[in-house]
Every structure is written in C-alpha cells, then in structure tokens.
Amino acid sequence: MEYIKNLNEISLKDINLVGGKNASLGEMIQNVESLNIRIPNGFAITTKAYYEFINYNNLNKKISDLISNLNADDLNNLKLVGSEIRQLIRNGFFPEDLKKEIFLSYENLCKFYCVEMIDVAVRSSATAEDLPDASFAGQQETFLNVRGFQSILEAIRNCFASLFTDRAISYRNTFKYNHLDIGLSVCIQKMVRSDLASSGVAFSLDTESGFKDVVLINSSYGLGEMIVQGAISPDEFIVFKPLLKNNFSSIIEKKLGNKDKKMIYGEEHGKLTKIVSVSEKQKEQFSVTDSQVLEIAKWVTSIEEYYSKIKKKWCPVDVEWAIDGLTNDLYIVQARPETIHSRKNQSNLVEYKVKSEGHTPIVKGIAVGDGVSTGRVTVMNSLDEVVFQEGNILVTDMTDPDWEPIMKKASAIITNKGGRTCHAAIVAREMGLTAIVGCNNVTEILEDDDLVTVSCAEGETGLVYKGIIDFEKTETNIDDLPKIDTPIMFNIASPEIAFKFSHLPNAGVGLAREEFIINNYIKIHPLALLNHNKIADKNLSNQIKNIISGYKDEETFFVKRLSYGIARIASAFYPNKVIVRLSDFKSNEYYNLLGGNYFEPKEENPMIGWRGASRYYSEEYEEAFGMEIKAIKRVREKMGLENVVVMIPFCRTVDELLKVYQTMEKYGLKRGEMGLEIYLMAELPSNIFLADEFSKHIDGFSIGSNDLTQLTLGLDRDSSLVAHIYDERNTAVKRAISHLIEVAKQNNVKVGICGQGPSDFPDFAKFLVDLGIDSISVTPDSLLKTLKALQK
Numbered sequence: 001m002e003y004i005k006n007l008n009e010i011s012l013k014d015i016n017l018v019g020g021k022n023a024s025l026g027e028m029i030q031n032v033e034s035l036n037i038r039i040p041n042g043f044a045i046t047t048k049a050y051y052e053f054i055n056y057n058n059l060n061k062k063i064s065d066l067i068s069n070l071n072a073d074d075l076n077n078l079k080l081v082g083s084e085i086r087q088l089i090r091n092g093f094f095p096e097d098l099k100k101e102i103f104l105s106y107e108n109l110c111k112f113y114c115v116e117m118i119d120v121a122v123r124s125s126a127t128a129e130d131l132p133d134a135s136f137a138g139q140q141e142t143f144l145n146v147r148g149f150q151s152i153l154e155a156i157r158n159c160f161a162s163l164f165t166d167r168a169i170s171y172r173n174t175f176k177y178n179h180l181d182i183g184l185s186v187c188i189q190k191m192v193r194s195d196l197a198s199s200g201v202a203f204s205l206d207t208e209s210g211f212k213d214v215v216l217i218n219s220s221y222g223l224g225e226m227i228v229q230g231a232i233s234p235d236e237f238i239v240f241k242p243l244l245k246n247n248f249s250s251i252i253e254k255k256l257g258n259k260d261k262k263m264i265y266g267e268e269h270g271k272l273t274k275i276v277s278v279s280e281k282q283k284e285q286f287s288v289t290d291s292q293v294l295e296i297a298k299w300v301t302s303i304e305e306y307y308s309k310i311k312k313k314w315c316p317v318d319v320e321w322a323i324d325g326l327t328n329d330l331y332i333v334q335a336r337p338e339t340i341h342s343r344k345n346q347s348n349l350v351e352y353k354v355k356s357e358g359h360t361p362i363v364k365g366i367a368v369g370d371g372v373s374t375g376r377v378t379v380m381n382s383l384d385e386v387v388f389q390e391g392n393i394l395v396t397d398m399t400d401p402d403w404e405p406i407m408k409k410a411s412a413i414i415t416n417k418g419g420r421t422c423h424a425a426i427v428a429r430e431m432g433l434t435a436i437v438g439c440n441n442v443t444e445i446l447e448d449d450d451l452v453t454v455s456c457a458e459g460e461t462g463l464v465y466k467g468i469i470d471f472e473k474t475e476t477n478i479d480d481l482p483k484i485d486t487p488i489m490f491n492i493a494s495p496e497i498a499f500k501f502s503h504l505p506n507a508g509v510g511l512a513r514e515e516f517i518i519n520n521y522i523k524i525h526p527l528a529l530l531n532h533n534k535i536a537d538k539n540l541s542n543q544i545k546n547i548i549s550g551y552k553d554e555e556t557f558f559v560k561r562l563s564y565g566i567a568r569i570a571s572a573f574y575p576n577k578v579i580v581r582l583s584d585f586k587s588n589e590y591y592n593l594l595g596g597n598y599f600e601p602k603e604e605n606p607m608i609g610w611r612g613a614s615r616y617y618s619e620e621y622e623e624a625f626g627m628e629i630k631a632i633k634r635v636r637e638k639m640g641l642e643n644v645v646v647m648i649p650f651c652r653t654v655d656e657l658l659k660v661y662q663t664m665e666k667y668g669l670k671r672g673e674m675g676l677e678i679y680l681m682a683e684l685p686s687n688i689f690l691a692d693e694f695s696k697h698i699d700g701f702s703i704g705s706n707d708l709t710q711l712t713l714g715l716d717r718d719s720s721l722v723a724h725i726y727d728e729r730n731t732a733v734k735r736a737i738s739h740l741i742e743v744a745k746q747n748n749v750k751v752g753i754c755g756q757g758p759s760d761f762p763d764f765a766k767f768l769v770d771l772g773i774d775s776i777s778v779t780p781d782s783l784l785k786t787l788k789a790l791q792k
Helices: 012-030 047-056 060-068 075-090 096-112 149-164 166-174 225-229 290-311 401-407 423-431 495-501 514-522 526-534 538-547 554-572 587-591 622-638 654-666 685-689 691-695 705-713 731-746 762-771 780-791
Strands: 004-006 042-045 119-126 142-147 184-190 198-203 214-221 235-240 251-255 261-265 273-277 317-323 330-337 348-354 363-368 372-379 393-396 412-415 434-437 451-455 461-466 471-477 488-492 509-513 578-581 644-648 678-682 700-703 750-754 775-778
Touching (some): 004 012, 012 042, 012 119, 012 330, 047 060, 060 075, 075 149, 096 184, 119 149, 142 149, 149 184, 166 401, 235 554, 251 290, 393 401, 401 423, 434 451, 488 750, 509 750, 526 538, 554 578, 622 644, 622 654, 654 691, 678 685, 691 731, 731 750, 775 780
Parallel strands (some): 412 434, 644 678, 750 775
Antiparallel strands (some): 004 042, 119 184, 198 317, 451 461
C-alpha cells in the first residue's frame, strides 16, 4: 500500500505521495554528491497512510460535517471546529499493518546509525505546500527530539491532527482549497544535535527586495524553532553569491542579534524540548563562524542552482540548516521553493514616500517590505484577549502560525521580537502587509486605539510615527521607461536601499557617500574611537566600549563596519562601477559625532575649512583616514569587489592630490594596482582652472555642481538671503563645466556629474548631453524625471 518510503526512494515527482517538504528532501538526498551537501537520513509516512488512518477510524464524514458548519471569519467558530476535528484525529488508532511498517522503518533507521534508539524529528509535509500561488509554510506541526516507537506514533498522530489547526483551516479558506483534498505525509528524520551548537534559516535572495545575488542567513544557538517562532532576534549575515566560488570572503554584512534564549533537548520524562537562557558571553558573540557562514551560503547556492536547472527557471530557495555540536558538521534539514519574490512582477516599481518632515518616530525596528500603513492600534498579548477589528494595526510580542487568522485582518503588524525570517515577517510578506519586527518594547510604548503611521519606506529600519501622516504611492513599469544614450548612474546614500534599486536600469553608482555609512554604521568620531581611553569623560569611553563590543579592537570595528556598508552598495550594482567618495564631513558635522567635541576645531566657515583632502594627509587626522583606506582595501581585495572606484573630494591643488596619494599608499591602496581607479570631485574653481594638470593624475572627474555653483558665484548655498542667486545654470557655472568636459576629453579622462540639476532642469540636462558628458548620476527617485528630461 506504499505506507512508508525511505527518503532516498522519493523525489519531486512524488509530491502527491509525500508532500512538498519530503519530496524536496528526497530529491536532495538522491543528489547529495552533485549538490555536495549533507542531509540526515530518514523515512516518510506517505499520504496513503494518512488516508488509511482517516478511513480506518471512519473520520471522513465526521470531518466533512464539521467543515460544512465552518465560518472561518468567526474566530470562535473557527476554534471550535478546528478543536473538534483535531480531537477526533488524536483519538484515532493506527491500523496494525501500518503500525508494523512504522516500527520496522524506525528499527532500520536505528540500525543505519548503529544505535539502539535514535532521537528523531517528526515533521509534517502536506501536499498543498510550496505551490506557485501559496506556500502553506508553517501551517502544520513539527516535533523535535522524539525518542522511542510509542512517542513517534503519538507525534505522527499529532502531525495528522495539525492538518486542521485553526491557522491551516483559515489559510486554506483564504486560498479556496478544499480541506478534504489535501493529504499529509510525515517525515521521520534523525535529529541533528544543534541543541549543542547552532541552527537557522537561509534564503537564496534578499527577503525584502528580492535581490538575487545574495544569500541571507539567520542563526542562533540551539534548535532552530526559536528563529521561526520569532522568539529571539537572530544573528544576520548577507553573502554575495557571484564571488563565493572565487574564494573571496564574500560576507558583505554581519549583524549581531539579541539571542538571549535557546531551545535544547528536554531532560525531564516526556518533555521533548525546553527553553533556557544564553550566557552573557555567548550573547555578545556570533552564533556561527565566518567559515560556517560561507559553507552554508555555498550549500544554499548549490541547492538553488540545482532546482533552477531542473525547473528551467530561476528558483530561489528557503532552507533550514543545523550544525551538529557533537561533530561540528553542517546539515540541511529542510529546503523548499521561495514563493514570494519568485512570483512577483519585477518590472513594476512601487514606491512609497512618507511626508515625515516635523515628525519624530516613536518606535524603530526591522522593516518588512517597503509599504506604509495607517490605523488604530490593538495591543494583544494573547489570542484570547480581545476581539480584533479588521483594519486595525496588530501590536504584539511575537506571532506564531496560530495568529494567522488575526494577522489577515490587520492592516499592519508590529512585534517586540523576531528577525527578517521569523513567522511574522514571512506571513506579512506573503499577505502583502506592512510589518515591523524586533522593536523590543513596542507593546510598552503603544496603547489601544493609538492612531499611528507604520512606515517601511525608509530602508531596512521600520519607523512608527504618532498620528496619521500623509504618504505618496507611485507605480512605474520599468519596461515603459524612456530609452536614452547617456549612461545614468545612481547617487546612493544608504547601503540599506541599494538592493531595492539594483534592478532599475543603471550604469552603476556615481556617488556613494562614506559620511552616511560612518554616521549610521559607526556613529563615533574616528579619532574618538581610536583615543577613547585617553578621554577624561569615562562615561563616553564606556559608551564607545559597549558599541564596539564583539570586535577585536577599535580599528577592526571601524574597518569592518565601513567595509560592510561599502560592500553592500558595491555588490548591489556589481559589476558596474561604484564610485565611493572618501569622507567629506565638515568640522561642524564631525563635531556632532560621538566624541567629536574633543577633536574638532571651531571654524567660522566650515564649508570652506578643514574638509575633504586637506584632512587626509594632515598629522592630526591621518591615522583616522588610514582606517577608511583599509576598509576600501578590504572590500576590493578580501571581498573581491574590484568594481569600487575611489573618489577624492574637495581637493584644492595638484600638490594636495599627490599628498593624498602618498597617504593612501602608506595604508595599502595605490592607483592602478588591481585596476584601482581614482576620480576627483570637480567642485572647486581650481579644479576647473587646473583641469589639464589634474587630468595627468586621475582616471575621471565627477562634477559636484552644488559646491561648484556656490564657489563660482561666491555665495553660501545655505543662506536664504542669497538663495535667489544660486543657480547651476548661471553662465559662469556652465562655462566652468564646459571647459572641464573639453579638457577631460582632450586628456582621455572620464567626466560625469552627480547632482540634482539634470533632473530638475531639462535645459541643463540638454546642455550636458550636448557637451558629451560621459554619465549623469541622480538619486533613484529622480530616475523617471531625469530620463524624461534627457529624452527630450
């Protein structure tokens, strides 16, 4: 009757017999050598066994009668119907021949591993899982650390019953699936002792933007259920796939999570698992090593490539992995197709913009998606607390699959706990809901009936504002964008938004500002970071120590954090050029960084003071500048992102440029080595007058029209009193630009512009195109406006 199948006997063609999860496991086990991965052995109870169990206990009609009285929108009715069906199944008996087959298969699995009794994971695998239009992920139960034949029978029965959990019934109702048409298979698989090590989930794409070229990995200590449940905020790693096989350290982002708890084996009789606290030392460390992260990424990439090949289309995957603490070996325990971004229309660009001027966010967390929602808050600490009004914003500690009937009524979801791959995040993406997870204390800040705006439009950080704030939504079909000859590059301030815009038509990044990365990823004045032990303010010194905890030393913290920010932008637009401008804070801006007041002079006019190139070779600042150079060297040479181009800002003389080069070489970067190109920001009249001399020592110019206009016309662009004079289309400015482009072309040096002028003024765009400018760089939200201006 085909009640039992060993995992190595099944493949994707058996989905109706063993469900999506088991079919995928079997497919991978049959191809472990070509995939070069490791999977624990096991066997599957087939859907035929499930149907035989239902028939043997005469449950078909009883279940059908209960379902006929179902009102899935009435939560009390849903609970009642679901509870009655589950109890009927749990009270059922196994046919003797089925029971015997399960016993023999378990016995054989124990013999395979040469033990008398083996701990197993018992996982549900439904036939409706992982379909193109719905994932059904997490709808049925999993039981970990199950030992002994009788315990396995009980777990199988509970898996059968979980086909009719409230959330599964509600979910099938939403997608209009017939409840009785769906069968359930159960996987009995050797447990991986990740309770003694680490486990987690991985996606072969960025879960927010759908960016294809990365693997996103979440990890924590112990068994993996804590991540899926959202009970902890996991460590997060992003690995760049295209350079993974070239032996580069392709980890382009690392974030330490709040892993204060872990799930381990339960020691008491009958207790499968238990949750314990994580030590303070472990909390401050990453739960996996860099080499383990890269191994996970390689395996996930291998699985994605395999499925894409057999399905003859891109097939991103969602993988669960575990590290055995006894052997330190990595295992894949589940893999399924990713069903959100793989079915999205990538040609349709939807953008939200919140009119947040004058509004301060009251809650911050991890953004899920990029939408915006407004409404009234309902705070829920349990499902039994209150009646949830449709359209309200659900605020809770965390969610699990039982919350799905409530979640589908919400206009947005905000949770204290969780990471980007927790249950709340996955379901929110699938349902198209705005969600912010991992806020820590949102249930203490927000109260019932508060009116709020929930925004994920500002990048990876989700923001909650008090009150209803207006926002704009625009939709653009990429296929309808005007086609032009002049290459368009992007100005990218935040690494967090780079993936989101990578699929738009572009020729790379014309301006990536280090200041934003330093301000948001590092937050400390570079000299204060290096010298905090010498600062008299011990509170400040301790604050800096806390920020850099987990890193070997102060320089390592700065270099790695800055390199992750740069690498994220460089990988998003790889292999196109990404022009990274070295830091150009003014002294008043540096002053505002943590500890900056101890190291910055007070200048009358910082705009034309100690900024840009003049800092880099100075005795006072050279050591701090050296860390920037080491970060870029790390991105280009260790991570392999050689598409990074360096740009020097506010360089007044050729002599100053050569001094900067000497300083850069001292810290390991030399123009021309490993193809390193260096551009100059053309923003001073001296850059224009000396263009011929500068051209001998650089690979390109980038016109900074804001400062060039300011200094050509002799006005302060921040002063409202002379704002009416400020105009980059002034004849003097245009003559300067015209001269620069002419000289650059004579010297075979590239020249582009990064400024708002071409977007705002079609006549200015025409002027640049007529001169034959090599590229125009704009902010992504100006792309459409710029293309239209250039098309004319």
